Amino acid sequence: MRLLTVGDSFTYGAELADLTAAWPNLLANRLEFDLTNLARPGSGNTRMVRYCVEQVNNYDMVIIAWSHYARFEMADENGFYDLWPGCDGKLHNHYAPWRVDLVDYFTKHHDDDYLYRQYLLNIILAQKFLETSGKHYLMLDSFGNHQANQKNYKENQDLIKQIDSKFYVGWPDESMMEWTYKTPSGPGNHFLDKGHEIVAEKIYQYIKSLCLF
Amino acid sequence: MSILIASGDSFTYGNELRDSSQQPSLFTYPALIAKKINMDYQCVALPGASNSAIRRLTMDACETTLDIGLVIVTWTFCGRYEFKFDNSWEQITAWSILDNVEDIKKEFHVDNPVIFKWHVDKILGDKKLGISQFAKIFYHYVGSFEYWELYTSLSEIVMLQQYLEMKNIPYLFTSVDHGLTNVDHFNDDQTLKTLLKQINFKNWLWFPVNLGFYEWAKENNFPFGTTHPLEESHAEASKIVYEYIRHLSRIS
Numbered sequence: 001m002r003l004l005t006v007g008d009s010f011t012y013g014a015e016l017a018d019l020t021a022a023w024p025n026l027l028a029n030r031l032e033f034d035l036t037n038l039a040r041p042g043s044g045n046t047r048m049v050r051y052c053v054e055q056v057n058n059y060d061m062v063i064i065a066w067s068h069y070a071r072f073e074m075a076d077e078n079g080f081y082d083l084w085p086g087c088d089g090k091l092h093n094h095y096a097p098w099r100v101d102l103v104d105y106f107t108k109h110h111d112d113d114y115l116y117r118q119y120l121l122n123i124i125l126a127q128k129f130l131e132t133s134g135k136h137y138l139m140l141d142s143f144g145n146h147q148a149n150q151k152n153y154k155e156n157q158d159l160i161k162q163i164d165s166k167f168y169v170g171w172p173d174e175s176m177m178e179w180t181y182k183t184p185s186g187p188g189n190h191f192l193d194k195g196h197e198i199v200a201e202k203i204y205q206y207i208k209s210l211c212l213f
Numbered sequence: 214m215s216i217l218i219a220s221g222d223s224f225t226y227g228n229e230l231r232d233s234s235q236q237p238s239l240f241t242y243p244a245l246i247a248k249k250i251n252m253d254y255q256c257v258a259l260p261g262a263s264n265s266a267i268r269r270l271t272m273d274a275c276e277t278t279l280d281i282g283l284v285i286v287t288w289t290f291c292g293r294y295e296f297k298f299d300n301s302w303e304q305i306t307a308w309s310i311l312d313n314v315e316d317i318k319k320e321f322h323v324d325n326p327v328i329f330k331w332h333v334d335k336i337l338g339d340k341k342l343g344i345s346q347f348a349k350i351f352y353h354y355v356g357s358f359e360y361w362e363l364y365t366s367l368s369e370i371v372m373l374q375q376y377l378e379m380k381n382i383p384y385l386f387t388s389v390d391h392g393l394t395n396v397d398h399f400n401d402d403q404t405l406k407t408l409l410k411q412i413n414f415k416n417w418l419w420f421p422v423n424l425g426f427y428e429w430a431k432e433n434n435f436p437f438g439t440t441h442p443l444e445e446s447h448a449e450a451s452k453i454v455y456e457y458i459r460h461l462s463r464i465s
Contacts (some may be wrong), residue, residue: 049368050364050404053404053407054404074361075355075360075364076355077354096354098350102347102350102354102355105298105343109298109299109343109347110297111298111300114297121372124372124375124376125372125375128375128379129375129411158272162379
């Protein structure tokens with residue numbers, strides 16, 4: 001079986017001494033699946049959907065670990081890039097100076113509720129897409145989204161009721177952050193080896209409970 | 214009586230048709246079809262709308278409308294985008310970069326003072342809010358990147374189709390031009406091809422032959438206002454769409 005994982009730095013394995021200790025590797029080893037981990041630090045949620053669409057035919061199962069709801073992707077002639085209102089736009093200066101201006105504008109004028117709804121729409125789009133493609137899938141959150149879910153639950157019922165929580169580990173109240181609370185973390189606040197073991201175990205048990213394989 | 218919801222941009226709103234100065238026109242092809250098939254008409258089209266806005270407004274309408282008989286969506290040009298800034302929805306189009314009256318005159322060749330004033334107010338309002346400056350940067354570097362235009366528009370189309378099918382709402386999609394589904398020059402791109410494959414073309418109408426509404430009206434020399442086809446084209450289009458709807462009901 002071929003497993004694709006997409007996500008941000010927490011799925012990539014940021015701050016680990018050895019990237020093969022990241023939870024996707026631990027999970028794939030346990031399931032005896034072949035793994036491709038396309039997670040990338042700072043990844044926006046729209047990038048994850050794009051990777052799914054691009055790669056779906058090459059895999060039997062996809063796991064999406066959504067990043068903070070306000071992260072999204074854009075593209076220009078220099079390629080794709082991720083944007084997070086409030087982040088340091090100067091990081092983009094090297095590739096394209098105009099990106100700094102766009103990040104600045106989004107930082108000053110973005111609408112949080114809108115970005116949260118875009119996150120929900122990405123979830124729905126990806127779920128339906130993977131269902132119609134006949135692929136097994138699971139979703140989970142890296143960080144930050146469960147607070148937004150609690151805050152915005154009522155206002156966004158039209159979208160939330162479209163989400164199939166059966167294939168969403170921890171929805172809507174938990175993310176990797178809660179599962180790994182109080183485990184050692186690096187200076188950049190990424191959980192380390194112990195945290196990755198916990199996340200892998202949590203997803204493994206969830207897959208078992210669904211009797212997917 | 215069940216309701217026909219029409220969604221799209223200014224072509225669906227009916228800009229420049231004789232009854233459209235204050236409200237959506239009843240001379241557009243979706244409005245004429247609603248009359249013909251005996252449905253109430255609800256138009257949620259927005260002049261200048263992007264495909265994101267069209268998807269959003271259609272979903273919002275479906276959430277709040279009971280007894281929907283049919284949804285007709287006329288997707289727009291893919292080089293338009295929607296964002297929400299400071300609690301206000303903003304459509305970013307190629308025109309958003311215009312910020313003075315002389316450029317507006319040159320671009321739109323508008324004779325009608327009401328329509329000209331609408332464009333001036335919109336664009337000067339954008340300037341005041343600082344949208345023009347954002348739009349200039351966005352449109353120059355991001356909005357005009359063809360791959361991104363197609364990718365974002367196709368994602369919106371797939372998303373709305375998924376939603377309507379999940380809710381068992383009968384729908385028909387068409388578009389103002391055929392560029393939206395033309396991914397030929399991205400031959401090897403698996404992402405666009407995969408998204409395109411998701412679209413249910415059984416519920417998609419092209420005007421003859423393989424044209425969007427705007428292209429078809431132009432190619433067939435229907436009378437235009439400044440930039441919009443007038444009543445004759447809508448009347449003729451309604452016959453084509455009506456036949457297609459009948460064809461769809463026969464096969465379903």
